[in-house]
Amino acid sequence: MxxxxxxxxxxxxxxxxxxxxxxxxxxxxxxxxxxxxxxxxxxxxxxxxxxxxxxxxxxxxxxxxxxxxxxxxxxxxxxxxxxxxxxxxxxxxxxxxxxxxxxxxxxxxxxxxxxxxxxxxxxxxxxxxxxxxxxxxxxxxxxxxxxxxxxxxxxxxxxxxxxxxxxxxxxxxxxxxxxxxxxxxxAAPSDGLFGDARSDEDQIGASYPELEWAMHMKDSGKTVDDFNGRQREVFEIFMRYNTNNQHKMIPIPICEIPKNFK
The missing domain is CATH 3.40.50.620 (HUPs)
Structure with missing residues (x-):
């Protein structure tokens, strides 16, 4: 860079x-x-x-x-x-x-x-x-x-x-x-939302370098079956967060009314 x-x-x-x-x-x-x-x-x-x-x-x-x-x-x-x-x-x-x-x-x-x-x-x-x-x-x-x-x-x-x-x-x-x-x-990255010194890694279960690796792997088309050991664990953590938090990453859904209903 x-x-x-x-x-x-x-x-x-x-x-x-x-x-x-x-x-x-x-x-x-x-x-x-x-x-x-x-x-x-x-x-x-x-x-x-x-x-x-x-x-x-x-x-x-x-x-x-x-x-x-x-x-x-x-x-x-x-x-x-x-x-x-x-x-x-x-x-x-x-x-x-x-x-x-x-x-x-x-x-x-x-x-x-x-x-x-x-x-x-x-x-x-x-x-x-x-x-x-x-x-x-x-x-x-x-x-x-x-x-x-x-x-x-x-x-x-x-x-x-x-x-x-x-x-x-x-x-x-x-x-x-x-x-x-x-x-x-x-300093260890922390969101500071709990009033203590817990880090982001403590909450997520993976470090940012690990999460970046997992993000690159997902973008390259890899799946959980491509990994073993810690790599598999990290990829599963990443995918769980990525899936569960899609509602944050995509536009707010709009219920579109069919024109013949209006």
């Missing part, structure tokens, strides 16, 4: 899109992870306004410290970057008092995790509306189109996706080129 050319292409794409949309710039949720760090830096390089928002909800201390470190570094490098912190913990706790928490604990925990992501999406769009900004998505290719590892209408609710055609490994290469802080480059 020609990293410099890719960065230049994304920055120009962002700038042209924002100019044509007649907006002032971008708003991005900063999590302390590689994807939001790379996306916010790419947006900052456009020279347009960039609003970075921290939105903790019972966040792990390591996530908070990495997010702050990245924002401070970004503000020193780019005068067009601003930041605010919106503590959504009280909002989340109040929400929990108004809904039923009955059911299997794992199901409740997942529903609440997705609620965190949707509260953050609402916050991003609130500030985007106030300041005439676009919500920049931070999903990469293997998350968005491989395993669907994001929340529908949460972190999946965005105006544009600058890095969605890049594999996770490619995002890291760009992060290195853009001088993303080492603490973020070395």
């Amino acid at each position: 020609n990293t410099e050319k890719v960065v230049e292409h994304i920055v120009n794409w962002l700038k042209n899109y924002a100019t044509n949309a007649r907006v002032n710039g971008f708003v991005i949720g900063i999590s302390g992870g590689i994807d939001s760090a790379v996306t916010s830096t790419l947006c900052a390089k456009t020279g347009l306004k960039v609003l970075c928002i921290e939105m903790p909800i019972h966040q792990a201390a390591s996530h908070v410290s990495r997010a702050k470190e990245h924002i401070e570094q970004l503000k020193k490098r780019f005068p067009n970057v601003e930041d605010i912190r919106v503590d959504l913990t009280p909002v989340f706790e109040e929400f929990k008092t108004e809904v039923s928490l009955d059911g299997k604990q794992a199901t409740v925990d997942m529903a609440l995790a997705n609620t965190r992501a949707r509260l953050r999406m609402t916050t991003l769009y609130y500030h985007a509306g106030l300041q005439g900004l676009l919500v920049a998505g931070t999903g990469n290719k293997v998350e968005d189109f491989g395993v669907g590892f994001y929340t529908k209408y949460g972190d999946g609710g965005v105006d544009l996706s600058p890095i969605a055609d890049l594999m996770k490994s490619e995002v890291y290469k760009i992060g290195e080129f853009l001088k993303v802080p080492d603490s973020i480059m070395k």
